[in-house]
Amino acid sequence: MTALEFQTVHEKLWAELEQAVRLPERQLDPQRFLALYRTCCEHLALAEARGFASGIVERLSIVTARAHQIVYRQSDFGIARIARVLLNRFPTTVRAHRGYVALAALLFLGPALALGFAVYHKPDLILSIVDAGTATKFEKMYDPSNEVLGRLRDAGSNWMMFGFYIMNNITIAFQCFAAGILLGIGSVYFIAMNGAFGGAIAGYVASAGFGGTFFSFVATHSAFELTAIVLCGAAGLRIGRAVLLPGRLPRTTALELAAKDTSVIVFGSAVMLVIAAAIEAFWSSAAWLTPTAKYSGAAVCWILVALFFLRRPYAD
Amino acid sequence: MNPAIDTILTAETPEGIAISIRPAGFAVRATAFLIDAAIRFVFLMICATVLGAGGGFGSGARFRGGLFLICLFVLNWLYPVIFELTAAAATPGKRIMGLVVLMVNGLPITPAGCLIRNLLRFVDALPLGYAFGIVCILLRNDSRRIGDLAGGTVVAYRDDVQPAGSLAAADPIPPPTVLSTRQQIAIMAFGFRVGRLTPQRAEEIAELASGALQDTPARLSLTARLVGVARWLHGDRAVHTGAVHTGAAHTGSAAP
Numbered sequence: 001m002t003a004l005e006f007q008t009v010h011e012k013l014w015a016e017l018e019q020a021v022r023l024p025e026r027q028l029d030p031q032r033f034l035a036l037y038r039t040c041c042e043h044l045a046l047a048e049a050r051g052f053a054s055g056i057v058e059r060l061s062i063v064t065a066r067a068h069q070i071v072y073r074q075s076d077f078g079i080a081r082i083a084r085v086l087l088n089r090f091p092t093t094v095r096a097h098r099g100y101v102a103l104a105a106l107l108f109l110g111p112a113l114a115l116g117f118a119v120y121h122k123p124d125l126i127l128s129i130v131d132a133g134t135a136t137k138f139e140k141m142y143d144p145s146n147e148v149l150g151r152l153r154d155a156g157s158n159w160m161m162f163g164f165y166i167m168n169n170i171t172i173a174f175q176c177f178a179a180g181i182l183l184g185i186g187s188v189y190f191i192a193m194n195g196a197f198g199g200a201i202a203g204y205v206a207s208a209g210f211g212g213t214f215f216s217f218v219a220t221h222s223a224f225e226l227t228a229i230v231l232c233g234a235a236g237l238r239i240g241r242a243v244l245l246p247g248r249l250p251r252t253t254a255l256e257l258a259a260k261d262t263s264v265i266v267f268g269s270a271v272m273l274v275i276a277a278a279i280e281a282f283w284s285s286a287a288w289l290t291p292t293a294k295y296s297g298a299a300v301c302w303i304l305v306a307l308f309f310l311r312r313p314y315a316d
Numbered sequence: 317m318n319p320a321i322d323t324i325l326t327a328e329t330p331e332g333i334a335i336s337i338r339p340a341g342f343a344v345r346a347t348a349f350l351i352d353a354a355i356r357f358v359f360l361m362i363c364a365t366v367l368g369a370g371g372g373f374g375s376g377a378r379f380r381g382g383l384f385l386i387c388l389f390v391l392n393w394l395y396p397v398i399f400e401l402t403a404a405a406a407t408p409g410k411r412i413m414g415l416v417v418l419m420v421n422g423l424p425i426t427p428a429g430c431l432i433r434n435l436l437r438f439v440d441a442l443p444l445g446y447a448f449g450i451v452c453i454l455l456r457n458d459s460r461r462i463g464d465l466a467g468g469t470v471v472a473y474r475d476d477v478q479p480a481g482s483l484a485a486a487d488p489i490p491p492p493t494v495l496s497t498r499q500q501i502a503i504m505a506f507g508f509r510v511g512r513l514t515p516q517r518a519e520e521i522a523e524l525a526s527g528a529l530q531d532t533p534a535r536l537s538l539t540a541r542l543v544g545v546a547r548w549l550h551g552d553r554a555v556h557t558g559a560v561h562t563g564a565a566h567t568g569s570a571a572p
Contacts (some may be wrong), residue, residue, distance in 0.1 A: 002551025003504075041331035055482065055508055062476040062548035065335045065422075073403075073424045131334075164384030167392075174393060178438040186439070239466065252465050259436075259466035263428040266435060298506060 003052040007304075010043055014063065020068040028070075037191035061314035090268035091309045093261065098232055107177040107191045108226070112199030119203030126204040138201050142210040142217065158281045165277035169225060170270055173232040177266050180233075180253070185238020191233035192312060198226075215286045216291035219298030223305045225274035235262035235269075325470065332507050335422040338473045339459040340415050342450065345471055347445075351409030351540025363387040382530040396434045397458030398426055406474070420458075422513050425469060433467035484510045488552045489544030492531045499528065500549050510539060 001009075017036040020028060044060040121127045122277060126135045172194060179186020205214040239258045245252035283297065284290070325337040340348075343460045367380040367387070399407040405416045405425050417425050417433070438502050440449030440461045444498070448460035460470055484507055503525060522529075522538035 003549075004551030004552075038331060041329070041333045042430075044333050051501045053506075059338070061333075064333055065476070068329055068331075068335060068422065068423050071449045073449050135334035144329045159379040160385070161382070163382030163389075165387045167389040170389065170393070173433050176436060178436050181436060181466060182442075255466050260428055260468065263432050268432060 001050075003047070003050075003056055003200070006043075006047065006050075006052060007056055013039055014043070014060065014200075017067060018063050021070060025070065025073075031065070034071065037064065037071055038068070040064050085264060086268055086271060089264050091311070092266050094231060094234075094309050097238060097265070099136050099233060100234035100237045102193055104187070104230045104237055107188055107233065108195035108230050110195065111137045111192045112195035112202075114199065115196045116124060116199035116203040119200045120207045123204055123207040126200055128199045135204060137206060139208050139210065142205045142214040158285065161285065162277050162281035165280050166274060168217075169229070173229050173269050173273055176229060176233040177236045177239075177262075180238070180240040181243060182234025182240070183244045184237050187233050187236030187240055190236075191230070194229060212291060216281070216294040216298075220301050221276045221280040221282075221284050221293055221303035224272045224279065224296065227305055228272040228276065229267050231272075232269045237263040267269060324458070325420065325458055325472075327420070329422065337418060337420075337422060337470060339457075340413075340471045340473055341459050342453045344415065345410075345453065345459070348407070348413040348415055350408035351412055352395070352407050353409075355408055360388070360391055361389075380414050393434070396437070397430055400434070400480060401427060402432045410471065414474050415471050417469055418472050420460075420464075420468050420470045425456040429469045431467075433463040433469045436463035438467050439463070454541050481508060481511060483507045483547060483550055483552075484543045486543040486547055488548035489532050489535060489541060490548050490555070491528060491545050493528060495549075503528065503542060504546045504549055507543050507550070510543055515539065 013036060017033075017040050020033055020036065020163055040060055041064050044057065047056050047060060047094070056255055114124075115129070119129075130138075170283060176190040176194075179190055192264035202211075202214060202218075205211065239255060242254040243251060249257070279301070282292070323339050323341075326334045327337060328334050337368070341453060349536050363384055395569050400417050401439070403412055410416065417430070417431055419425055437449075438509055440463055442448050449463070452461045452465070453459045458470055463543045464470055483504075506521065506525070513521070518539045519537060522542040525542055526538060528545065529538060532544070536544070
């Protein structure tokens with residue numbers, strides 16, 4: 001069969017597929033479309049094998065490439081899918097990376113506790129972390145005589161702080177993850193730095209005698225916030241390890257796999273940080289709530305977070 | 317196939333065909349980035365104007381202030397994620413430049429790939445002015461930055477190469493010798509491209525194939541003869557106006 005005959009016989013099918021790929025996805029008849037796509041793939045393979053004119057091969061390549069994009073497009077972004085990812089895949093993935101999570105937690109808590117105790121006993125040390133103005137600002141923020149806690153009186157309202165927490169904390173979490181690609185060093189740096197900073201501030205505020213307001217302030221939202229930052233750091237450590245020690249895979253493949261595995265952790269952590277920001281802005285900062293109420297809320301949140309990651313997942 | 321001759325990536329599909337991906341280089345991606353930066357800047361200005369309109373210190377102003385910070389976050393981190401997950405699979409800047417983000421295996425972009433490539437933008441931007449990303453793009457044939465490597469994505473040209481046009485007109489001439497498939501493809505490709513060449517250049521190229529043109533009518537130019545062979549190979553058997561040779565001369569020629 002010559003190219004011309006081949007074209008004459010199958011022209012109608014090609015034209016039909018060419019028309020179909022231009023239609024909006026909703027108007028397509030899936031069965032007809034798939035059948036056309038497969039037939040045209042067959043024709044393309046035949047045309048190439050028989051050395052038919054480039055005009056035919058190119059035309060078929062273009063239309064099959066278009067159809068390929070349509071056939072394999074992942075169009076299911078529905079609530080059900082997102083919920084499934086968050087409720088099942090997120091905790092499952094975290095459990096599968098428990099070694100990295102433990103390491104990240106250690107990297108966070110180590111500097112936090114060390115600097116916390118050091119600064120508590122020798123408050124001057126805070127000046128090696130932040131400047132004097134910032135230290136005073138933090139001290140004022142947790143003065144029990146404030147009507148709102150965790151911020152300066154003129155800093156803005158709950159909503160303002162909600163926006164600030166979202167921007168600031170999610171950016172920190174994303175950095176903890178992304179910097180991991182630098183052989184993991186970036187993640188170690190960001191986790192330890194944030195731990196050290198938080199610990200130092202806690203130690204300093206406690207040494208000023210405002211520990212009660214400070215710890216009741218951070219107790220609740222830290223269940224989500226610190227967990228999420230540690231999880232992002234753990235994901236960063238995983239991709240760092242893939243680059244540093246790819247094992248038997250090529251480095252780029254190891255990196256690609258590690259990033260694909262851990263992306264759900266970053267997504268889940270971002271959602272946790274939005275929850276944390278809401279709690280921090282509207283609950284933690286409320287001075288009218290007694291510390292007892294806040295600690296009870298904190299206990300509930302920590303237990304919920306722990307259960308979320310430890311419970312047996314539903315079938316996917 | 318020589319992999320160094322161009323930057324085209326081929327991805328094989330489950331249907332057994334190969335899809336060509338043409339990765340976009342540094343210059344076109346930088347332009348797309350600048351367009352996106354301008355769009356983000358304008359959007360940020362609009363947000364600042366609308367949300368800052370009330371002024372003052374009332375709770376309304378503070379609510380708007382919080383909203384502004386959220387806008388800042390979204391524009392900073394989520395702008396590319398959101399646009400690349402739409403059907404266009406490209407940010408407005410990429411769309412204007414005719415680019416699209418694909419998985420490196422030719423599939424449409426997945427949510428995980430999109431999230432990773434855009435979060436790792438932070439690393440590509442290190443230490444200053446996207447230095448890591450630029451070096452990575454320039455060093456690689458497929459022009460992928462670090463985020464693309466981790467996400468398994470590639471930024472490619474969206475529009476297809478236009479088909480070569482139609483076969484030039486000539487009277488079909490049966491090939492005087494048996495031609496291999498590769499030779500047939502080359503001759504037919506010549507037939508399709510000859511319209512874009514100057515006659516002199518076409519004649520030069522046709523001369524390279526003169527080994528395949530023995531015993532063809534010598535009073536025609538090499539170009540005309542080669543196009544004639546191309547037409548015959550393509551399946552054209554009809555003798556057009558001003559027939560040069562009789563049908564009898566064709567009989568007995570081996571059909572490919």
